[in-house]
Amino acid sequence: MLQVAEIRDHKEKMIAALAKRGLDASQMLEEVLQADELRRNTQANLDETLAQSNTFSKEIGILFKNGETQKANILKEKTGQLKEASKALNEQLNEASEKLQQILYTIPNIPHELVPAGTDENDNEETFSEGAIPVLAEGSIPHWELAKKYDIIDFELGVKITGAGFPVYKGKGARLQRALIAYFLDKNTAAGYTEYQVPHLVNEASGFGTGQLPDKEGQMYHATEDDLYLIPTAEVPVTNMFRGDLLNENDLPITCTGYTPCFRREAGSYGAHVRGLNRLHQFDKVEIVRIEHPDKSYEALDGMVDHVKNILRELKLPYRILRLCGGDLGFTASITYDFEVFSTAQDRWLEISSVSNFETFQTNRLKLRFKDSDGKNRLAHTLNGSSLALPRVLAGILENYQTPKGIKIPEVLVPYCGFDIID
């Protein structure tokens, strides 16, 4: 959620930046300013009315104490009028605040200056790539066929017990997945991130805090009986651990990592490009989250990008990094770098990580602040990234490491797996 004060000071700049998302925000921002002014004026009126009423009440108290009942009764009548006025003003204030809130909820984050303008993924900017794309032997096949061939993932079984998009991992497939999770967590904790295990269901307030609600309500599974949501990413419970906190400046940065399953409804997307592990309703992910001082958040973002790079380098997977264009940028992000691994047998890139700086967009909703050296309370910056999303890394490994003899295991994972080939 944007800060009204920022809109007041930098409206034109914001409009220009939001245009990169293909959004003409001039009217929305104008509405925000109008709603805000109405709210402030109403509050000024209300405050004045209440101040007078308070003064009278105190006087009445004193008059009664002194036994001057008549004088007290005269004042009582006056407060009656003030009370009616304040009631009406209070309603107006609530209405104005509500309206302001509603508009603010519909405005996405301001893209960072590095973000290119653009409408969709074709306008994303490749900033880096590494790792040779392997030349596969004759007869190489996509991962869903490999999964069947080596009996390591069963998609039909998942359909039987739940539905499409809920695969069952089996044998060495399950073990490889567990190995990846352990490996990712080890890499993250070695880099200084504190490991957490967090709830997989969250309440409504948490959904609002990180911005999944109210905009993307349909993306989350909702357990209506208890009014809880299945998490679409660990970002939600992890970031919300700090909701409402007022930190000291030297508490920053706070760095967390956690493994969770992620649940996404993603209704209405079927076809060849979502086959196999490409897109699922339930998948595993290891996430990293940082709460940063505003002056250091972009340095931290670069650090996160480097960290993910290192992991992919160790796994020896061919990958590239994209800076998302305005049109592809998520609602809450100011800037996002997507990591994509090349899926050789499918001849396409698969997104395996998304590293973003949200600046104050989330912390403004979360009321997550710190006290700076001047004693002022300031909103912190939040950042997060996947390190990494399991199914597509798995797909990348299966396809890129396939040989006529079987699927080789990346060297760094062998100690975690206890075997070096799936055959």
Next chain:
RNA sequence: GGAGAGUUGCCAGAGUGGUUAAUGGAGCAGUUUGCUAAACUGUCGACGGGAAACUGUCGCGCGGGUUCGAAUCCCGCACUCUCCGCCA
């Protein structure tokens, strides 16, 4: 699922209708100091007004109500804890 108790600031904790949310602790800042510690002083938050000094309103789980006046009385809701039952 059943019964009971509770919710006050960063934490602990007093406060059953009257001007100011007592007190203690933590953290932070300042003073003092060879350094550390100690001591002393200051410091709750939100939203407004003001160039600033300063200042107004609100906040005792949330929402209503009674009253000139509510942390305190009344109604509804949420959440937490304890015990019982069930249970990995």
